[in-house]
Amino acid sequence: xxxxxxxxxxxxxxxxxxxxxxxxxxxxxxxxxxxxxxxxxxxxxxxxxxxxxxxxxxxxxxxxxxxxxxxxxxxxxxxxxxxxxxxxxxxxxxxxxxxxxxxxxxxxxxxxxxxxxxxxxxxxxxxxxxxxxxxxxxxxxxxxxxxxxxxxxxxxxxxxxxxxxxxxxxxxxxxxxxxxxxxxxxxxxxxxxxxxxxxxxxxxxxxxxxxxxxxxxxxxxxxxxxxxxxxxxxxxxxxxxxxxxxxxxxxxxxxxxxxxxxxxxxxxxxxxxxxxxxxxxxxxxxxxxxxxxxxxxxxxxxxxxxxxxxxxxxxxxxxxxxxxx
Amino acid sequence: xxxxxxxxxxxxxxxxxxxxxxxxxxxxxxxxxxxxxxxxxxxxxxxxxxxxxxxxxxxxxxxxxxxxxxxxxxxxxxxxxxxxxxxxxxxxxxxxxxxxxxxxxxxxxxxxxxxxxxxxxxxxxxxxxxxxxxxxxxxxxxxxxxxxxxxxxxxxxxxxxxxxxxxxxxxxxxxxxxxxxxxxxxxxxxxxxxxxxxxxxxxxxxxxxxxxxxxxxxxxxxxxxxxxxxxxxxxxxxxxxxxxxxxxxxxxxxxxxxxxxxxxxxx
Numbered sequence: 001x002x003x004x005x006x007x008x009x010x011x012x013x014x015x016x017x018x019x020x021x022x023x024x025x026x027x028x029x030x031x032x033x034x035x036x037x038x039x040x041x042x043x044x045x046x047x048x049x050x051x052x053x054x055x056x057x058x059x060x061x062x063x064x065x066x067x068x069x070x071x072x073x074x075x076x077x078x079x080x081x082x083x084x085x086x087x088x089x090x091x092x093x094x095x096x097x098x099x100x101x102x103x104x105x106x107x108x109x110x111x112x113x114x115x116x117x118x119x120x121x122x123x124x125x126x127x128x129x130x131x132x133x134x135x136x137x138x139x140x141x142x143x144x145x146x147x148x149x150x151x152x153x154x155x156x157x158x159x160x161x162x163x164x165x166x167x168x169x170x171x172x173x174x175x176x177x178x179x180x181x182x183x184x185x186x187x188x189x190x191x192x193x194x195x196x197x198x199x200x201x202x203x204x205x206x207x208x209x210x211x212x213x214x215x216x217x218x219x220x221x222x223x224x225x226x227x228x229x230x231x232x233x234x235x236x237x238x239x240x241x242x243x244x245x246x247x248x249x250x251x252x253x254x255x256x257x258x259x260x261x262x263x264x265x266x267x268x269x270x271x272x273x274x275x276x277x278x279x280x281x282x283x284x285x286x287x288x289x290x291x292x293x294x295x296x297x298x299x300x301x302x303x304x305x306x307x308x309x310x311x312x313x314x315x316x317x318x319x320x321x322x323x324x325x
Numbered sequence: 326x327x328x329x330x331x332x333x334x335x336x337x338x339x340x341x342x343x344x345x346x347x348x349x350x351x352x353x354x355x356x357x358x359x360x361x362x363x364x365x366x367x368x369x370x371x372x373x374x375x376x377x378x379x380x381x382x383x384x385x386x387x388x389x390x391x392x393x394x395x396x397x398x399x400x401x402x403x404x405x406x407x408x409x410x411x412x413x414x415x416x417x418x419x420x421x422x423x424x425x426x427x428x429x430x431x432x433x434x435x436x437x438x439x440x441x442x443x444x445x446x447x448x449x450x451x452x453x454x455x456x457x458x459x460x461x462x463x464x465x466x467x468x469x470x471x472x473x474x475x476x477x478x479x480x481x482x483x484x485x486x487x488x489x490x491x492x493x494x495x496x497x498x499x500x501x502x503x504x505x506x507x508x509x510x511x512x513x514x515x516x517x518x519x520x521x522x523x524x525x526x527x528x529x530x531x532x533x534x535x536x537x538x539x540x541x542x543x544x545x546x547x548x549x550x551x552x553x554x555x556x557x558x559x560x561x562x563x564x565x566x567x568x569x570x571x572x573x574x575x576x577x578x579x580x581x582x583x584x585x586x587x588x589x590x591x592x
Contacts, residue, residue, distance in 0.1 A: 115398045205435035208393060209498070213448035214425035214505060227438055 048299070055293035057286055066293060072258040074278075079290035081297065083258040087176070087268035088298070091250065092243035094180030094264070099188045100236055106188070107195035112221050123196070130189035138252030141182045146173035146253060149181075154265055169263040172255065177264040179254035183246055187239035194238055198231035198313070199224055234312030241305045245298065247272035271298045344369035344509060344539040345390060350404035350414075352385055354397070359385045361563045362404070367509075367556075372531060372540045374554035374571065376547055377586070381560040383543045387511050390541065391427040392420045408509070425452055428507035432514040434494035436486035436501075441478050444486045444497055445469060448505040464504055472500035473530055492523025499530065503538075510534065512542040516549065528553050547587055551575050559583045 007013050058066065062079060069080020110123055150173030161167040202224045210220040225232070247270075255267020256277060271294050282288040345367035352360035360382045367373050375383035388394045389406060392413065406413050413423055425448075436444050445465045448454075455461040465482075469475040474496045478489070486497055495515060502510055512531070516524040531540060531553045544550050550557055550571065557574040559566045559582075567574060567583045578584050585591055 203435070204396075205431055205433060206437065208396065208429075208431065209435045209437065209501075210447070210451075211396065212391060212393060212424055212429035212431075213451065213501065214421050215447075215451045216421055219451050223437060 048296070051292055051296040051299065055289050055296055058289035058293045061286060062290075066290070067297075070258075070260055072274075074281075074284075074287050077284060077286050079287070081271070081290075081294050083260050084269055084271040084274050084294060085297070086260045087179075087254065088244055088270040088272070091176060091179040091183055091254065091268065091270060092240055094176070095183030095187055095243045096236060096240055098180065098184035099191055099239060102184070103188050103191035103195060103235075103239070104232070106192040107199055108221060108225075110192070110196045111199035112217070112224065123193075126189050126192055128189075129185070130193070134186065134246060134249040135252075137182055137186055138249040141178060141249060141253035142174075145181060146178050149173045149175075149178055153177075158265070165262045166264050169261075169265040171265050172267060174253055174255045174267060175265050176254065176261075176268040179250045179268065179270070180264070182249045182253050183243045186246060186249060187243050190242055191235050191239040194235035194313070195228075195232050198228045198235060201231075202227045230312045230315055234309045237305055237309035237312065241302050241309060244305060245272055245302050247276050251276055271295075341368040341371060343367065344408065345541075346407045347386075347389075348405040348407065350386075350389070350406055351402065352382070352389060352394070353401040353403075355399040359563050360389075363565050365558060365565060365568055367539060367541055369539050370535065370537070371555040372535045372542060372553055373556040373558065374550035375541065375543045375558050375560060376545075376550045377560035377566075378591075379545075380562075382563040383558075383560050384513055386560070387513055387541055387543050388429075389414075390509065390511055391424050391429055392418070393424075393429065395420060425505055426507055427509040427511060428502035428505065429511045430495070430498050430502055430513065430515045433518050434491060434498050436489070436494050436497055438485070438487060440483045441469075441486050441489070441497060442482040445501050445504050448501060452505055454505060468500040468504040469497075471503050471534070472496045473526065473533075474500055490523070492519050492526060495519060495523070495527060496530065499527075503534075507538070509539045509541065512540065514543050514545060517545060524549070547575075559586060561586070 058079065062069065066079065066081050067085065068082055069078075070082040071078050071080045072083060073079075106122075106126060110119055110126075114122060150171050154167075154171030154173070154177065157167045158169075158171065206227055207220045207224055210223040211217075215223070250270055251273040254270060254273060256269050256273055257267040258269045258274070259266065261268070275291050275295050275298075279288075279291055282291055343366045345365075347363045347365045350360060350363040350365075351358065363386060365386075375387060377383050385394065389402065390408075390413070394400045394402075402414055404414065408423075408427070412418075437447060439447075442465060445468050446461055449461060449464055455464055466475060466479075469478060474493060477493060478497075486494065489497060495518075499510075499515075516527045519527065528549065531542065534540060535555070542550075542554065554571045556569065557571045558568040559574065559578075559580075561582065567578055567580045569579075574583060575587060578587065
C-alpha cells in the first residue's frame with residue numbers, strides 16, 4: 001500500500017489551520033455551558049461535603065446506633081433516628097399502596113380509553129394537582145381530611161378490621177394514616193403522568209397485534225402494560241422519591257411524635273418533618289448535628305431511589321428504540 | 326413473466342365463491358373521505374392483491390375487513406361489507422369474533438415482548454381455543470410449521486421473539502395469525518421492511534397458504550402482486566379503478582390508467 005502524500009502544508013495548499021480567534025463564538029458558548037454544568041455538579045458535591053462535615057459530631061457520639069436507636073430526647077441530648085426512618089418509610093409505602101392503583105387507573109384511562117377533549121381536560125387536571133403547593137394540601141389535610149378520618153373513616157376501619165394491629169387504637173385524625181393519605185394524593189399526579197407517557201410510547205402496532213388476534217380492549221391494554229412494565233415501575237419509584245422527601249403537608253397532618261407504633265391511628269414523625277420542625281429549636285451543637293445527619297440520610301436515600309427510577313425509565317426508552325430499529 | 330402467469334392459471338380451479346363483498350363502501354377519516362363507492366368481490370381461497378400509489382386507500386380498505394380502523398378516533402364508514410352473508414360494517418358487530426375469523430399481518434413485524442412460544446399462544450389463549458397444554462403445544466407447532474419457521478426455532482421456543490431476524494419475526498407474526506385458524510388473512514405490505522431473501526420466503530409462504538385461506542395482500546411492489554396474487558385490484562385516490570384476474574390486469578388491463586401505473590408511467 002502506498003502512503004497517501006501529505007499535502008496539508010505543501011506548497012499552494014490552502015491554509016486550513018484554526019486561528020486563535022476563529023470560531024470564537026463557539027468557544028465562548030462551550031465555555032459558558034461547561035461552567036453551568038460544572039456548577040450543578042459542584043453544588044451536589046458541596047452539599048454532601050457540608051452535611052457530612054456538620055454531622056460528624058453526632059456521628060462520633062452515636063455511631064451507627066444512630067440509625068437503630070428510637071430515643072429522641074433533646075433535653076438529655078440522646079438522639080436516635082429510628083422513629084423518623086420508620087415514619088418516613090411507612091408513610092411513603094402507605095402512600096404508594098393507595099396511590100398506585102389510582103394512578104394506574106388514571107393513566108390507563110388517559111392513554112387507552114379517553115379521547116379528544118376529555119383526555120386533554122383530565123390530563124390537564126392531573127397535572128394541575130402536581131402544581132398545588134404542598135402547604136395547601138396540608139391545610140386541607142388539617143381542616144377536612146383529619147376531622148373526617150377521626151369522626152368517620154377511622155372508627156369504621158377499627159370496627160371492620162380491628163383484629164389487625166394496624167387498625168387499633170384511638171382515632172386521632174392527625175396520624176400516620178392522614179400522612180399516608182396526603183402523600184398518596186400528592187404522588188398520584190406524578191405516577192399517573194409518567195405512566196401515561198410510558199403507555200403512550202408503546203407502539204400502536206403492539207395493541208393492534210393483540211386486537212387483530214381477537215383480543216378484547218382490556219387484553220390489548222394488558223399487552224401494552226406488560227410492554228411498559230419497567231417504565232411503570234420507574235414511575236412508581238419516582239413517586240416514592242417524592243413521598244420520601246415531602247415535608248410541609250406531612251408535617252401538618254402526621255402528628256409529629258417520635259414513636260414507632262404498629263397502628264396507623266397513632267401519630268408519627270418523618271425525617272423531613274423533624275428537620276423542618278426542630279431546626280430552629282436546635283440550640284446545642286449535638287442537636288443540630290443530629291438533625292443534619294438525618295438530612296444527609298434522607299439525601300442519600302432519595303438519590304438512590306431517584307437513580308433507580310431513572311434507570312428503569314431509561315431502560316424502557318432504550319428497549320423501545322431497539323424494537324423500532 | 327408470461328409463463329409464470331400460465332402456470333398460475335392452471336393451478337386455479339375455475340369455480341370460486343365470493344368470501345367478502347363490498348357494496349358502495351365509503352370511508353371517512355373525520356372530514357376527509359378516503360374511499361369512494363368501492364364495489365369489490367374477494368374470492369374465497371385465492372390471493373387478492375391491492376395495488377396503487379401511497380395514500381390511495383388500499384390499507385384503509387384492507388383494515389375495514391377486520392374493523393381495525395375502529396381503533397382510530399373519528400373514522401366513519403358508509404355502505405356494506407359482506408362476509409359469508411354477514412354485514413361486518415354494522416355498528417353493533419362483535420368485532421372480537423370478527424377478528425378471530427379475519428387474521429392480520431402488519432407491515433412491520435410486531436411480535437410481543439415474550440417468547441416465541443407465547444407469541445403464537447397468545448391468540449389461542451385469549452380466545453380459549455385449546456383445552457390442554459398438549460393441545461396448545463400441538464397447535465403452536467402446527468402454526469410454526471405452516472409459517473415455515475418450525476425448523477429454525479424448534480430448539481429455542483422459549484427464548485425471546487425479539488432475538489429473531491426481521492424475516493423470522495414476520496413469519497412468526499404469520500404463524501401467530503394462523504394459530505387461531507382464521508378464514509381470511511389480511512396482509513398489509515408484509516414484506517416491505519424485509520430484504521429480498523426474506524421477501525422471497527414470505528412470498529413462497531403465501532403461495533402455500535392460498536390453498537387453505539382467503540388472502541388479501543396490500544403491496545407497493547407490483548412485481549410482488551404479479552407473483553403472488555390470483556386477483557388484483559388497482560386503487561387510485563380512494564377509488565377502485567379496476568379489478569380482475571392478475572394476469573389480465575398485468576397484461577391487458579381495460580383501463581389505460583391501470584396500464585400507465587403498471588408500466589411505471591406514474592405513481
